[in-house]
Amino acid sequence: MTGDLLLHEPLWGQAGRDASAAGGDGLDFTPMLTGQQEYLAGADLALCQLETPLAEAGGPYSGYPAFNAPPQILDAAKAVGYDACTTASNHTFDSGTARLERTLDALDERGLEHTGSYRSADDADDVLVLDTPGARIAVVTGTFSLNGLVPDEPWQVDRLDTETMIAKARQAREEGADVVLGAMHAGDEYTNYANAHQQDVAHTLADSGEFSMLYGHHSHSVQPVEKYADTWIAYGLGNTLAAHATPDILNTEGLMVRVQFSQDQDGGQWRAERLDWLPATFAGLQH
Numbered sequence: 001m002t003g004d005l006l007l008h009e010p011l012w013g014q015a016g017r018d019a020s021a022a023g024g025d026g027l028d029f030t031p032m033l034t035g036q037q038e039y040l041a042g043a044d045l046a047l048c049q050l051e052t053p054l055a056e057a058g059g060p061y062s063g064y065p066a067f068n069a070p071p072q073i074l075d076a077a078k079a080v081g082y083d084a085c086t087t088a089s090n091h092t093f094d095s096g097t098a099r100l101e102r103t104l105d106a107l108d109e110r111g112l113e114h115t116g117s118y119r120s121a122d123d124a125d126d127v128l129v130l131d132t133p134g135a136r137i138a139v140v141t142g143t144f145s146l147n148g149l150v151p152d153e154p155w156q157v158d159r160l161d162t163e164t165m166i167a168k169a170r171q172a173r174e175e176g177a178d179v180v181l182g183a184m185h186a187g188d189e190y191t192n193y194a195n196a197h198q199q200d201v202a203h204t205l206a207d208s209g210e211f212s213m214l215y216g217h218h219s220h221s222v223q224p225v226e227k228y229a230d231t232w233i234a235y236g237l238g239n240t241l242a243a244h245a246t247p248d249i250l251n252t253e254g255l256m257v258r259v260q261f262s263q264d265q266d267g268g269q270w271r272a273e274r275l276d277w278l279p280a281t282f283a284g285l286q287h
Helices: 008-020 030-040 071-082 096-109 121-125 162-174 196-207
Strands: 046-049 084-086 113-114 128-131 134-142 178-186 215-216 225-226 231-233 240-243 253-263 270-281
Touching: 008 030, 030 071, 030 240, 030 270, 046 071, 046 178, 084 134, 096 113, 113 128, 113 134, 128 162, 134 162, 162 178, 162 196, 178 196, 196 215, 196 225, 196 231, 215 253, 231 253, 231 270, 240 253
Parallel strands: 046 084, 084 113, 134 178, 178 215, 215 231
Antiparallel strands: 128 134, 225 231, 253 270
16 A cells, blocks of 8 residues: 555646657656556555546646546556556545546546445445455555535545444455454645654554554655554555645655565464565656
8 A cells, every 4th residue: 555646736747748758748747656556566465645636638638736637547547557547535526526536437447346436325235345366355444524515415525433443344354354344534734744643543453353454545645654452553645746846845745655464373363464664756857
């Protein structure tokens, strides 16, 4: 799993220049993500966090504070090896129901699985359980905020509610999931520590015994990794791709985390046997 795909406007310009340099037109985000490709290649399941809603190809596009970003980012994500994306964030409802649903369409069109935002109550009741070569892996997610926006329906975006997330994790287990991952969209932006709310949520989820590993987004900065109640927690994976108005050492870094799970010798519970992390940074855009 990796950090936020946060599509600020300068990234569209870079994608246009990269497309032109390759003799094409339109937008090509792939060169900005190719550095990850060799590390994603060996994963049974590679997960991204899509922070922003997506427009139709050709736009109109918009950046911060109400995002409506180019869908070509998903072509790049697919090309470098991502299998699925979480979509619950404080920006999920920036452009309303139409763009929320358009984002899900764009993911489906590219064969990327997703969870975190939904077209229907029935979809929201389902849990994403994916068959991989090694195990059946479920992903449960939630966001602490929608920036004050109120969805048209309460089920449209997963919220960071521990009771609901634990119930979904149990549902995933009942549906045959061997491993359950919890993705938390929370924290204070541009900080290198987990705040009290993040820790409370993570520890409550870990204490339930239903989650195999927990990780977080939103701070746009790398935050600590800890082991609590025999559960690995990576509080903040930083950014995978972003172009903040004021770049600094915190918001130009990300963490790629690889977790290896194995089953107990008696054929029982699956556990996180090993956690590896790779720090990443991105250089300035070309002009």
